[in-house]
Amino acid sequence: MSPHRPHRPPDEGGFGWDEVDVMAYKQEGEAPFRHVTRQVLFDHPELACQLRYFEVAPGGHTTLERHEHVHAVMVVRGRGRALVGDAVHELALNDLVQVPASTWHQFRAPDDEPLGFLCLVNAERDRPQLPGVSDLAALRSDPERARFIRH
């Protein structure tokens, strides 16, 4: 990425940028997810964090997972819902969400529009963990969480 030049979304109002690749969210089969893309907006060797943009297409969802590292999220496109720990939250444009360490989380887009969000993480971080049978049982013990989660 050229350091001086702004990177303009190629389509007006769109969320793609010159010289930023639209990547698969994860490798197929690595973990359950649906209709998610990933773009790394900033990954400078002198920055201790990465800033990524994730877009969940209508009807899609990210992986239900947890990890030791913290997520700092800002919604910049559309709306959706998120499970963070015990609760399901409605998400609107410009909302901020902090995902603490070791906290189950999942983001879902509604059926009629995409959900796009920035996600800030430390450059050095641990790998996500998927829920096991007992984790899923605990998550599904609450009816609202049970309806929300996709796995």
Add this chain to the structure above:
Amino acid sequence: MSPHRPHRPPDEGGFGWDEVDVMAYKQEGEAPFRHVTRQVLFDHPELACQLRYFEVAPGGHTTLERHEHVHAVMVVRGRGRALVGDAVHELALNDLVQVPASTWHQFRAPDDEPLGFLCLVNAERDRPQLPGVSDLAALRSDPERARFIRH
């Protein structure tokens, strides 16, 4: 900041958040600037970076300065212009701007709308430097830069 709850802008389409204080950009008299506010969106002890939101009101400008740490910027409201190093750039919504180490930079809003941008920095970073007489002379040696800068 509550870790689980999204922080909703109190005014629809606005750029203020529950539990995020709108602060002065800098102390008055510390450095030249005009019509700028600062909000720290994420400053978690386990994150190696801070994410801040700066808003430059119409006609305003940030300080002309440089430092060793890198800035990663994304425009999220309005439009404007930025000096980064040798060149003045037009800025539009969703543009990304990387400010390398030791590089003079300044952001300006147009006269008719605000410029709001996210700025990602390392939590541990050096203090900004202001330009001296010879720095200003070098910056002003180019007519476009000379017209742009405010100091």
